[in-house]
Amino acid sequence: MLRRRAGAEERLQRLTAWLQRRYEGRDFYGVAVEVHGARGGVRVSLVGRGQASGTAIGAAAVVRALAEGEVRQPGIWLAEQVVLPGPFFERLGRAASCRRSKIGSRPKVK
Secondary structure, three states: OHHHOOOHHHHHHHHHHHHHHHOOOOOEEEEEEEEEEOOEEEEEEEEEEOHHHHHHHHHHHHHHHHHOOOOOOOOOOOHHHHOOHHHHHHHHHHHOEEEEEEEOOOOOOO
Protein backbone atom coordinates (compact mmCIF):
# COMPACT_ATOMS: atom_id res chain seq x y z
CA MET A 1 0.00 0.00 0.00
CA LEU A 2 2.85 2.41 0.76
CA ARG A 3 4.24 2.09 -2.74
CA ARG A 4 0.93 3.16 -4.29
CA ARG A 5 1.17 6.67 -2.90
CA ALA A 6 3.83 8.98 -4.27
CA GLY A 7 6.45 9.87 -1.66
CA ALA A 8 5.07 7.47 0.97
CA GLU A 9 8.29 5.48 1.22
CA GLU A 10 10.35 8.65 1.67
CA ARG A 11 7.99 9.91 4.39
CA LEU A 12 8.26 6.57 6.18
CA GLN A 13 12.06 6.73 6.04
CA ARG A 14 12.01 10.29 7.45
CA LEU A 15 9.66 9.20 10.24
CA THR A 16 11.88 6.23 11.10
CA ALA A 17 14.99 8.47 11.20
CA TRP A 18 13.17 10.99 13.40
CA LEU A 19 12.06 8.27 15.84
CA GLN A 20 15.60 6.87 16.01
CA ARG A 21 17.00 10.33 16.83
CA ARG A 22 14.28 11.09 19.35
CA TYR A 23 14.73 7.86 21.32
CA GLU A 24 18.50 7.52 20.94
CA GLY A 25 20.01 6.24 24.17
CA ARG A 26 16.64 5.12 25.55
CA ASP A 27 16.75 1.52 24.42
CA PHE A 28 17.10 -0.17 27.80
CA TYR A 29 15.33 -3.40 28.68
CA GLY A 30 14.98 -5.52 31.77
CA VAL A 31 13.71 -8.98 32.57
CA ALA A 32 13.18 -10.50 36.01
CA VAL A 33 12.31 -14.12 36.76
CA GLU A 34 11.52 -15.44 40.22
CA VAL A 35 11.07 -19.16 40.85
CA HIS A 36 9.85 -20.74 44.10
CA GLY A 37 10.04 -24.41 44.96
CA ALA A 38 10.11 -26.77 47.91
CA ARG A 39 13.79 -26.02 48.57
CA GLY A 40 13.56 -22.23 48.37
CA GLY A 41 13.69 -19.85 45.46
CA VAL A 42 15.90 -18.04 43.00
CA ARG A 43 15.54 -14.63 41.41
CA VAL A 44 17.36 -13.85 38.16
CA SER A 45 17.37 -10.46 36.47
CA LEU A 46 18.81 -9.38 33.17
CA VAL A 47 19.30 -5.78 32.07
CA GLY A 48 20.84 -4.34 28.96
CA ARG A 49 20.56 -1.97 26.06
CA GLY A 50 19.14 -2.62 22.66
CA GLN A 51 16.13 -4.88 22.76
CA ALA A 52 17.24 -6.60 19.56
CA SER A 53 20.54 -7.42 21.25
CA GLY A 54 18.66 -8.90 24.21
CA THR A 55 16.61 -11.07 21.89
CA ALA A 56 19.74 -12.16 20.03
CA ILE A 57 21.52 -13.08 23.28
CA GLY A 58 18.64 -15.34 24.30
CA ALA A 59 18.41 -16.93 20.85
CA ALA A 60 22.17 -17.51 20.77
CA ALA A 61 22.01 -19.24 24.16
CA VAL A 62 19.32 -21.60 22.85
CA VAL A 63 21.30 -22.30 19.66
CA ARG A 64 24.39 -23.06 21.71
CA ALA A 65 22.41 -25.52 23.86
CA LEU A 66 21.26 -27.26 20.67
CA ALA A 67 24.75 -27.28 19.15
CA GLU A 68 26.33 -28.69 22.31
CA GLY A 69 23.84 -31.54 22.51
CA GLU A 70 22.02 -30.41 25.65
CA VAL A 71 18.71 -31.07 23.92
CA ARG A 72 18.21 -34.73 23.16
CA GLN A 73 14.46 -34.89 22.48
CA PRO A 74 13.51 -34.65 18.81
CA GLY A 75 10.38 -32.77 17.89
CA ILE A 76 8.83 -29.35 18.19
CA TRP A 77 9.26 -27.88 21.67
CA LEU A 78 9.22 -24.55 23.43
CA ALA A 79 12.74 -23.64 24.50
CA GLU A 80 11.81 -23.73 28.18
CA GLN A 81 10.65 -27.34 27.78
CA VAL A 82 14.02 -28.70 26.67
CA VAL A 83 16.78 -26.20 27.54
CA LEU A 84 18.15 -26.48 31.06
CA PRO A 85 17.75 -23.18 32.94
CA GLY A 86 21.16 -23.29 34.68
CA PRO A 87 23.39 -23.32 31.59
CA PHE A 88 20.97 -21.01 29.75
CA PHE A 89 21.19 -18.29 32.43
CA GLU A 90 24.96 -18.76 32.71
CA ARG A 91 25.25 -17.99 29.00
CA LEU A 92 23.00 -14.95 29.39
CA GLY A 93 25.09 -13.77 32.32
CA ARG A 94 28.29 -13.96 30.29
CA ALA A 95 26.73 -12.03 27.41
CA ALA A 96 24.87 -9.34 29.36
CA SER A 97 24.56 -7.82 32.79
CA CYS A 98 22.77 -10.58 34.69
CA ARG A 99 22.26 -10.80 38.44
CA ARG A 100 21.21 -13.90 40.38
CA SER A 101 20.23 -13.98 44.02
CA LYS A 102 18.90 -16.70 46.29
CA ILE A 103 15.71 -15.76 48.04
CA GLY A 104 14.09 -17.23 51.14
CA SER A 105 11.88 -20.26 51.04
CA ARG A 106 8.35 -19.82 49.84
CA PRO A 107 5.83 -18.91 52.52
CA LYS A 108 3.37 -21.70 53.26
CA VAL A 109 -0.16 -21.06 52.11
CA LYS A 110 -2.83 -22.02 54.66
